[in-house]
Amino acid sequence: MTSNEDKKSSFQEFKLDQDNELRFEVESKNEKVFLTLKSGKAEVFGTELVKGKTYDFTSGAKVAVYTWHGCTIEIKGRTDVSYIAKETPxxxxxxxxxxxxxxxxxxxxxxxxxxxxxxxxxxxxxxxxxxxxxxxxxxxxxxxxxxxxxxxxxxxxxxxxxxxxxxxxxxxxxxxxxxxxxxxxxxxxxxxxxxxxxxxxxxxxxxxxxxxxxxxxxxxxxxxxxxxxxxxxxxxxxxxxxxxxxxxxxxxxxxxxxxxxxxxxxxxxxxxxxxxxxxQKSGGVVERSKSVRSEARDQRIREYFYGTIKNSMYPHSFDVKWSEIKLYKIGAPALPDSCLPLGMKAEDHLTKLVAITPNPGILHHLLAVSFSEGDDEEIISSHVAGFVCVTNVDIDRQIITLLSPQPKPLPNNILLLSELQFMDSH
CATH class of the missing domain: 3.40.50.300 (P-loop containing nucleotide triphosphate hydrolases)
Known part of the structure:
Protein backbone atom coordinates (compact mmCIF):
# COMPACT_ATOMS: atom_id res chain seq x y z
CA MET A 1 0.00 0.00 0.00
CA THR A 2 1.44 3.38 -0.93
CA SER A 3 2.03 5.98 1.72
CA ASN A 4 -0.47 8.26 -0.04
CA GLU A 5 -3.25 5.69 0.30
CA ASP A 6 -2.13 5.13 3.86
CA LYS A 7 -2.67 8.78 4.66
CA LYS A 8 -6.16 8.85 3.27
CA SER A 9 -7.29 5.66 4.95
CA SER A 10 -5.88 6.41 8.39
CA PHE A 11 -7.78 8.82 10.52
CA GLN A 12 -7.84 12.54 10.01
CA GLU A 13 -8.64 15.26 12.50
CA PHE A 14 -10.14 18.55 11.33
CA LYS A 15 -10.36 21.76 13.34
CA LEU A 16 -13.09 24.02 12.00
CA ASP A 17 -13.41 27.71 12.78
CA GLN A 18 -16.82 29.29 13.16
CA ASP A 19 -18.96 29.34 10.02
CA ASN A 20 -16.79 26.67 8.34
CA GLU A 21 -17.90 23.45 6.71
CA LEU A 22 -16.09 20.14 6.37
CA ARG A 23 -17.10 18.42 3.15
CA PHE A 24 -16.32 14.84 2.29
CA GLU A 25 -17.46 12.15 -0.13
CA VAL A 26 -17.37 8.37 0.08
CA GLU A 27 -17.31 6.80 -3.38
CA SER A 28 -15.61 3.44 -3.15
CA LYS A 29 -17.96 0.47 -2.95
CA ASN A 30 -18.05 -1.31 0.42
CA GLU A 31 -16.12 1.56 1.98
CA LYS A 32 -17.19 2.86 5.39
CA VAL A 33 -16.23 6.21 6.87
CA PHE A 34 -16.72 6.99 10.57
CA LEU A 35 -17.22 10.52 11.83
CA THR A 36 -17.05 11.70 15.45
CA LEU A 37 -17.54 15.18 16.87
CA LYS A 38 -14.72 15.55 19.44
CA SER A 39 -15.44 19.05 20.74
CA GLY A 40 -17.61 22.07 19.99
CA LYS A 41 -20.94 21.95 18.13
CA ALA A 42 -21.72 20.96 14.55
CA GLU A 43 -24.58 19.89 12.33
CA VAL A 44 -25.14 17.94 9.12
CA PHE A 45 -27.81 19.53 6.88
CA GLY A 46 -29.52 21.01 9.92
CA THR A 47 -29.37 17.92 12.20
CA GLU A 48 -27.17 18.39 15.26
CA LEU A 49 -24.29 15.97 15.85
CA VAL A 50 -24.11 14.39 19.29
CA LYS A 51 -20.66 14.91 20.82
CA GLY A 52 -18.69 11.66 21.11
CA LYS A 53 -21.16 9.63 19.07
CA THR A 54 -19.77 7.92 15.97
CA TYR A 55 -21.74 8.16 12.70
CA ASP A 56 -20.96 5.92 9.76
CA PHE A 57 -21.34 6.69 6.08
CA THR A 58 -21.19 4.27 3.17
CA SER A 59 -20.55 4.45 -0.56
CA GLY A 60 -22.35 7.37 -2.27
CA ALA A 61 -22.43 9.60 0.82
CA LYS A 62 -21.77 13.30 0.22
CA VAL A 63 -21.60 14.98 3.59
CA ALA A 64 -21.20 18.56 4.80
CA VAL A 65 -20.55 19.15 8.50
CA TYR A 66 -21.18 22.79 9.38
CA THR A 67 -20.30 24.61 12.58
CA TRP A 68 -21.62 27.97 13.79
CA HIS A 69 -19.07 28.32 16.61
CA GLY A 70 -16.13 26.05 15.76
CA CYS A 71 -15.46 22.36 16.46
CA THR A 72 -13.04 19.46 16.13
CA ILE A 73 -14.02 16.45 14.03
CA GLU A 74 -12.35 13.10 13.60
CA ILE A 75 -12.80 10.98 10.48
CA LYS A 76 -11.72 7.34 10.18
CA GLY A 77 -11.76 5.47 6.90
CA ARG A 78 -11.05 6.37 3.30
CA THR A 79 -12.76 9.45 1.88
CA ASP A 80 -12.45 10.31 -1.81
CA VAL A 81 -12.53 14.03 -1.10
CA SER A 82 -12.29 15.87 2.19
CA TYR A 83 -11.68 19.59 2.67
CA ILE A 84 -12.74 22.52 4.82
CA ALA A 85 -14.77 25.23 3.08
CA LYS A 86 -14.71 28.74 4.52
CA GLU A 87 -17.37 30.08 2.14
CA THR A 88 -20.80 28.52 2.68
CA PRO A 89 -24.36 29.69 2.05
CA GLN A 280 -26.66 30.77 -4.02
CA LYS A 281 -26.03 27.06 -4.28
CA SER A 282 -23.46 25.55 -1.97
CA GLY A 283 -19.95 25.07 -3.37
CA GLY A 284 -20.18 21.50 -2.10
CA VAL A 285 -22.92 20.52 -4.54
CA VAL A 286 -21.75 17.84 -6.97
CA GLU A 287 -23.12 17.32 -10.47
CA ARG A 288 -24.34 13.77 -10.92
CA SER A 289 -23.96 11.85 -14.15
CA LYS A 290 -26.84 9.83 -15.61
CA SER A 291 -25.32 6.62 -14.29
CA VAL A 292 -24.92 8.03 -10.77
CA ARG A 293 -28.55 9.14 -10.83
CA SER A 294 -29.75 5.75 -11.98
CA GLU A 295 -27.59 4.06 -9.34
CA ALA A 296 -29.16 6.32 -6.68
CA ARG A 297 -32.62 5.29 -7.95
CA ASP A 298 -31.71 1.59 -7.68
CA GLN A 299 -30.39 2.19 -4.19
CA ARG A 300 -33.65 3.88 -3.12
CA ILE A 301 -35.65 0.90 -4.42
CA ARG A 302 -33.29 -1.60 -2.80
CA GLU A 303 -33.71 0.21 0.53
CA TYR A 304 -37.47 0.13 0.12
CA PHE A 305 -37.38 -3.67 0.13
CA TYR A 306 -34.25 -4.49 2.12
CA GLY A 307 -33.81 -1.49 4.42
CA THR A 308 -30.45 0.12 5.12
CA ILE A 309 -27.26 -1.33 6.55
CA LYS A 310 -28.38 -0.14 10.00
CA ASN A 311 -32.02 -1.17 9.72
CA SER A 312 -32.17 -4.30 7.62
CA MET A 313 -35.57 -5.47 6.43
CA TYR A 314 -36.48 -8.92 5.24
CA PRO A 315 -38.95 -8.76 2.37
CA HIS A 316 -41.35 -11.57 1.56
CA SER A 317 -41.67 -13.47 -1.69
CA PHE A 318 -44.95 -15.07 -2.65
CA ASP A 319 -46.96 -16.26 -5.64
CA VAL A 320 -50.20 -14.68 -6.79
CA LYS A 321 -52.61 -16.14 -9.33
CA TRP A 322 -53.36 -13.92 -12.29
CA SER A 323 -57.03 -14.38 -11.58
CA GLU A 324 -56.59 -12.82 -8.11
CA ILE A 325 -55.26 -9.48 -9.31
CA LYS A 326 -56.24 -6.68 -11.65
CA LEU A 327 -53.19 -5.24 -13.39
CA TYR A 328 -53.31 -1.87 -15.15
CA LYS A 329 -51.06 0.68 -16.67
CA ILE A 330 -51.95 4.37 -16.85
CA GLY A 331 -52.03 5.93 -20.30
CA ALA A 332 -53.44 4.36 -23.44
CA PRO A 333 -51.78 4.68 -26.84
CA ALA A 334 -52.81 7.95 -28.45
CA LEU A 335 -55.52 7.93 -31.08
CA PRO A 336 -55.39 10.37 -33.98
CA ASP A 337 -57.82 13.28 -33.51
CA SER A 338 -60.02 12.02 -36.34
CA CYS A 339 -60.77 8.84 -34.37
CA LEU A 340 -61.62 10.57 -31.11
CA PRO A 341 -65.22 10.76 -29.90
CA LEU A 342 -66.72 14.23 -30.12
CA GLY A 343 -65.52 16.56 -27.34
CA MET A 344 -62.69 14.32 -26.21
CA LYS A 345 -59.23 15.84 -26.05
CA ALA A 346 -56.15 14.01 -27.27
CA GLU A 347 -54.46 14.16 -23.85
CA ASP A 348 -57.39 12.39 -22.17
CA HIS A 349 -55.84 9.06 -23.09
CA LEU A 350 -52.87 9.87 -20.84
CA THR A 351 -55.03 9.51 -17.76
CA LYS A 352 -56.91 6.36 -18.81
CA LEU A 353 -56.49 2.96 -17.21
CA VAL A 354 -55.51 0.14 -19.54
CA ALA A 355 -55.93 -3.43 -18.32
CA ILE A 356 -52.90 -5.66 -18.83
CA THR A 357 -52.60 -9.43 -18.85
CA PRO A 358 -49.46 -10.50 -16.98
CA ASN A 359 -46.68 -11.34 -19.48
CA PRO A 360 -42.88 -11.71 -19.49
CA GLY A 361 -42.58 -7.98 -20.25
CA ILE A 362 -43.51 -7.08 -16.66
CA LEU A 363 -40.61 -9.08 -15.18
CA HIS A 364 -38.52 -6.98 -12.72
CA HIS A 365 -41.02 -4.11 -12.94
CA LEU A 366 -42.38 -2.43 -9.85
CA LEU A 367 -46.13 -2.48 -9.28
CA ALA A 368 -47.98 0.00 -7.10
CA VAL A 369 -50.63 -1.49 -4.83
CA SER A 370 -53.63 0.82 -5.05
CA PHE A 371 -55.76 1.75 -2.05
CA SER A 372 -58.75 2.37 -4.25
CA GLU A 373 -61.82 0.19 -4.62
CA GLY A 374 -63.50 2.68 -6.91
CA ASP A 375 -63.79 3.48 -10.60
CA ASP A 376 -60.95 4.10 -13.04
CA GLU A 377 -60.53 7.76 -12.22
CA GLU A 378 -60.38 7.07 -8.51
CA ILE A 379 -57.78 4.34 -9.01
CA ILE A 380 -55.54 6.75 -10.93
CA SER A 381 -55.88 9.59 -8.46
CA SER A 382 -55.85 7.76 -5.12
CA HIS A 383 -52.68 7.28 -3.10
CA VAL A 384 -51.02 3.90 -2.95
CA ALA A 385 -50.45 1.42 -0.13
CA GLY A 386 -46.94 0.48 -1.27
CA PHE A 387 -44.97 -1.37 -3.92
CA VAL A 388 -44.11 -4.90 -4.97
CA CYS A 389 -41.65 -6.14 -7.58
CA VAL A 390 -42.31 -8.89 -10.13
CA THR A 391 -39.54 -11.50 -9.75
CA ASN A 392 -41.05 -14.26 -11.89
CA VAL A 393 -43.83 -14.72 -14.47
CA ASP A 394 -45.03 -18.29 -14.93
CA ILE A 395 -47.20 -18.36 -18.05
CA ASP A 396 -48.13 -22.04 -17.88
CA ARG A 397 -49.40 -21.88 -14.31
CA GLN A 398 -50.63 -18.28 -14.71
CA ILE A 399 -48.83 -17.15 -11.57
CA ILE A 400 -46.57 -14.20 -10.85
CA THR A 401 -44.05 -14.11 -8.00
CA LEU A 402 -43.83 -10.86 -6.07
CA LEU A 403 -41.19 -9.39 -3.78
CA SER A 404 -43.00 -7.43 -1.08
CA PRO A 405 -42.07 -5.57 2.13
CA GLN A 406 -45.16 -7.18 3.76
CA PRO A 407 -46.24 -10.81 3.90
CA LYS A 408 -49.25 -11.86 1.81
CA PRO A 409 -52.11 -11.20 1.28
CA LEU A 410 -51.76 -7.98 -0.71
CA PRO A 411 -53.74 -5.10 0.86
CA ASN A 412 -55.64 -4.75 -2.42
CA ASN A 413 -55.82 -6.66 -5.71
CA ILE A 414 -55.53 -3.57 -7.94
CA LEU A 415 -51.94 -3.18 -9.16
CA LEU A 416 -50.49 -0.42 -11.34
CA LEU A 417 -47.46 -1.02 -13.55
CA SER A 418 -44.42 1.26 -13.14
CA GLU A 419 -41.78 1.75 -15.84
CA LEU A 420 -39.17 1.45 -13.08
CA GLN A 421 -37.42 -1.86 -12.73
CA PHE A 422 -35.47 -3.48 -9.95
CA MET A 423 -33.12 -6.40 -10.43
CA ASP A 424 -33.19 -8.22 -7.14
CA SER A 425 -29.64 -9.43 -6.57
CA HIS A 426 -30.15 -10.80 -3.06
Missing part, protein backbone atom coordinates in the same frame (compact mmCIF):
# COMPACT_ATOMS: atom_id res chain seq x y z
CA UNK A 90 -25.47 28.40 5.49
CA UNK A 91 -25.98 31.90 6.93
CA UNK A 92 -28.35 32.71 4.03
CA UNK A 93 -30.25 29.45 4.54
CA UNK A 94 -30.47 30.20 8.24
CA UNK A 95 -31.85 33.68 7.45
CA UNK A 96 -34.50 32.05 5.24
CA UNK A 97 -35.44 29.79 8.15
CA UNK A 98 -35.68 32.81 10.48
CA UNK A 99 -38.00 34.62 8.04
CA UNK A 100 -40.22 31.51 7.73
CA UNK A 101 -40.27 31.18 11.52
CA UNK A 102 -41.57 34.76 11.84
CA UNK A 103 -44.35 33.88 9.38
CA UNK A 104 -45.17 30.80 11.49
CA UNK A 105 -45.40 32.87 14.67
CA UNK A 106 -47.82 35.25 12.91
CA UNK A 107 -49.85 32.32 11.54
CA UNK A 108 -50.08 30.79 15.01
CA UNK A 109 -51.44 34.01 16.51
CA UNK A 110 -54.21 34.24 13.91
CA UNK A 111 -54.75 30.46 13.66
CA UNK A 112 -53.95 30.67 9.96
CA UNK A 113 -51.90 28.58 7.55
CA UNK A 114 -48.13 28.95 8.02
CA UNK A 115 -45.79 29.57 5.06
CA UNK A 116 -45.83 27.19 2.11
CA UNK A 117 -42.33 27.30 0.64
CA UNK A 118 -41.28 25.82 -2.68
CA UNK A 119 -37.62 25.22 -3.58
CA UNK A 120 -36.89 25.36 -7.33
CA UNK A 121 -33.87 25.24 -9.62
CA UNK A 122 -32.12 23.04 -12.20
CA UNK A 123 -30.72 19.57 -11.44
CA UNK A 124 -27.89 19.21 -8.95
CA UNK A 125 -28.01 22.57 -7.21
CA UNK A 126 -28.87 21.14 -3.79
CA UNK A 127 -32.68 21.60 -3.69
CA UNK A 128 -33.37 18.57 -1.53
CA UNK A 129 -30.54 19.56 0.82
CA UNK A 130 -32.04 23.04 1.30
CA UNK A 131 -35.42 21.41 2.01
CA UNK A 132 -33.78 19.12 4.56
CA UNK A 133 -32.01 22.02 6.31
CA UNK A 134 -35.20 24.11 6.50
CA UNK A 135 -37.27 21.14 7.74
CA UNK A 136 -34.68 20.25 10.39
CA UNK A 137 -34.48 23.82 11.64
CA UNK A 138 -38.29 24.00 11.80
CA UNK A 139 -38.53 20.76 13.80
CA UNK A 140 -35.81 21.95 16.18
CA UNK A 141 -38.05 24.95 16.92
CA UNK A 142 -40.84 22.54 17.90
CA UNK A 143 -42.67 22.82 14.56
CA UNK A 144 -44.36 19.96 12.66
CA UNK A 145 -44.09 20.93 8.98
CA UNK A 146 -45.21 18.83 6.03
CA UNK A 147 -42.54 17.89 3.50
CA UNK A 148 -43.81 17.52 -0.07
CA UNK A 149 -41.59 15.90 -2.71
CA UNK A 150 -42.59 16.49 -6.33
CA UNK A 151 -39.33 15.10 -7.74
CA UNK A 152 -40.29 11.74 -9.27
CA UNK A 153 -36.70 11.11 -10.37
CA UNK A 154 -35.21 10.60 -6.91
CA UNK A 155 -38.17 9.75 -4.68
CA UNK A 156 -37.09 10.88 -1.23
CA UNK A 157 -40.40 10.07 0.42
CA UNK A 158 -41.06 6.68 -1.13
CA UNK A 159 -39.37 5.32 -4.24
CA UNK A 160 -38.65 6.96 -7.61
CA UNK A 161 -41.71 7.24 -9.84
CA UNK A 162 -43.81 8.75 -7.06
CA UNK A 163 -44.67 12.09 -5.52
CA UNK A 164 -45.68 12.35 -1.90
CA UNK A 165 -45.99 14.13 1.43
CA UNK A 166 -44.67 13.34 4.88
CA UNK A 167 -45.31 14.92 8.27
CA UNK A 168 -41.92 15.75 9.79
CA UNK A 169 -41.91 15.31 13.56
CA UNK A 170 -38.21 14.93 14.34
CA UNK A 171 -34.93 15.89 12.68
CA UNK A 172 -33.59 13.65 9.93
CA UNK A 173 -31.16 10.96 11.09
CA UNK A 174 -27.66 12.02 10.04
CA UNK A 175 -27.12 8.95 7.87
CA UNK A 176 -30.67 7.78 7.06
CA UNK A 177 -32.71 10.93 6.34
CA UNK A 178 -36.25 11.50 7.64
CA UNK A 179 -38.16 8.69 9.27
CA UNK A 180 -40.69 7.32 6.79
CA UNK A 181 -43.74 6.75 8.95
CA UNK A 182 -47.06 6.81 7.14
CA UNK A 183 -46.10 8.79 4.05
CA UNK A 184 -48.79 9.79 1.58
CA UNK A 185 -47.66 8.51 -1.82
CA UNK A 186 -49.03 8.91 -5.35
CA UNK A 187 -47.81 6.72 -8.21
CA UNK A 188 -46.78 8.29 -11.53
CA UNK A 189 -44.85 5.21 -12.66
CA UNK A 190 -42.22 7.25 -14.52
CA UNK A 191 -38.84 8.62 -13.58
CA UNK A 192 -39.55 12.01 -15.10
CA UNK A 193 -42.74 14.10 -15.34
CA UNK A 194 -42.20 14.49 -19.10
CA UNK A 195 -43.24 10.89 -19.69
CA UNK A 196 -46.86 11.73 -18.83
CA UNK A 197 -47.35 15.42 -18.05
CA UNK A 198 -51.16 15.15 -17.88
CA UNK A 199 -50.95 12.47 -15.19
CA UNK A 200 -48.25 14.34 -13.26
CA UNK A 201 -50.29 17.56 -13.27
CA UNK A 202 -53.39 15.72 -12.09
CA UNK A 203 -51.53 14.01 -9.23
CA UNK A 204 -49.86 17.27 -8.11
CA UNK A 205 -53.35 18.81 -7.84
CA UNK A 206 -54.62 15.76 -5.97
CA UNK A 207 -51.67 15.81 -3.55
CA UNK A 208 -52.10 19.54 -2.92
CA UNK A 209 -55.78 19.01 -2.00
CA UNK A 210 -54.91 16.22 0.42
CA UNK A 211 -52.15 18.31 2.03
CA UNK A 212 -54.56 21.23 2.45
CA UNK A 213 -57.06 18.92 4.16
CA UNK A 214 -54.33 17.81 6.58
CA UNK A 215 -53.47 21.42 7.37
CA UNK A 216 -57.15 22.05 8.16
CA UNK A 217 -57.38 19.34 10.79
CA UNK A 218 -54.09 19.81 12.65
CA UNK A 219 -53.49 23.17 14.26
CA UNK A 220 -49.80 22.63 14.97
CA UNK A 221 -49.05 21.52 11.42
CA UNK A 222 -51.20 24.30 9.97
CA UNK A 223 -49.00 26.97 11.57
CA UNK A 224 -45.82 25.05 10.72
CA UNK A 225 -46.57 25.12 7.01
CA UNK A 226 -45.21 23.12 4.07
CA UNK A 227 -41.83 22.80 2.37
CA UNK A 228 -41.90 21.55 -1.23
CA UNK A 229 -39.05 20.00 -3.20
CA UNK A 230 -39.40 20.11 -7.01
CA UNK A 231 -37.64 18.43 -9.92
CA UNK A 232 -34.90 20.03 -12.02
CA UNK A 233 -37.07 20.40 -15.13
CA UNK A 234 -37.41 24.18 -15.36
CA UNK A 235 -37.82 25.10 -19.03
CA UNK A 236 -40.89 25.11 -21.29
CA UNK A 237 -43.47 22.67 -19.97
CA UNK A 238 -41.26 22.19 -16.90
CA UNK A 239 -41.64 25.87 -16.08
CA UNK A 240 -45.41 25.60 -16.57
CA UNK A 241 -45.33 22.71 -14.07
CA UNK A 242 -43.60 24.94 -11.53
CA UNK A 243 -46.32 27.57 -11.99
CA UNK A 244 -49.02 24.90 -11.70
CA UNK A 245 -47.49 23.47 -8.51
CA UNK A 246 -47.15 26.96 -7.02
CA UNK A 247 -50.84 27.66 -7.68
CA UNK A 248 -52.04 24.24 -6.56
CA UNK A 249 -50.23 24.45 -3.22
CA UNK A 250 -50.91 28.21 -2.86
CA UNK A 251 -47.24 28.90 -2.12
CA UNK A 252 -46.16 31.99 -0.20
CA UNK A 253 -42.41 31.76 -0.75
CA UNK A 254 -40.35 30.44 -3.67
CA UNK A 255 -36.63 29.89 -3.10
CA UNK A 256 -34.76 29.83 -6.43
CA UNK A 257 -31.37 28.11 -6.32
CA UNK A 258 -28.61 29.21 -8.66
CA UNK A 259 -30.67 30.21 -11.70
CA UNK A 260 -31.21 33.92 -12.27
CA UNK A 261 -33.26 33.45 -15.40
CA UNK A 262 -35.78 31.29 -13.53
CA UNK A 263 -35.78 33.82 -10.67
CA UNK A 264 -36.65 36.66 -13.07
CA UNK A 265 -39.36 34.65 -14.83
CA UNK A 266 -41.01 33.83 -11.50
CA UNK A 267 -40.88 37.46 -10.35
CA UNK A 268 -42.64 38.33 -13.61
CA UNK A 269 -45.26 35.58 -13.42
CA UNK A 270 -46.06 35.14 -9.71
CA UNK A 271 -48.59 37.38 -7.95
CA UNK A 272 -47.03 40.11 -5.76
CA UNK A 273 -47.90 38.42 -2.48
CA UNK A 274 -45.59 35.50 -3.31
CA UNK A 275 -42.04 36.22 -2.14
CA UNK A 276 -39.50 35.02 -4.71
CA UNK A 277 -35.97 34.79 -3.27
CA UNK A 278 -32.72 34.02 -5.06
CA UNK A 279 -30.23 31.79 -3.21
Missing amino acids: MVTYSNCHAALELMRIEAEKDNKKGPTTMVVGPNDVGKSTVCRILLNYAVRMGRRPIFVDLDVGQGQISIPGTIGALLIERPAAIDEGFSQEAPLVYHTGHKSPQANVALYTMLVTQLSNTVKERLEVNKKTRASGVIINTCGWIKGTGYEQILHSARAFEVDVILVLDQERLYNELIRDMPNFVKVIFL
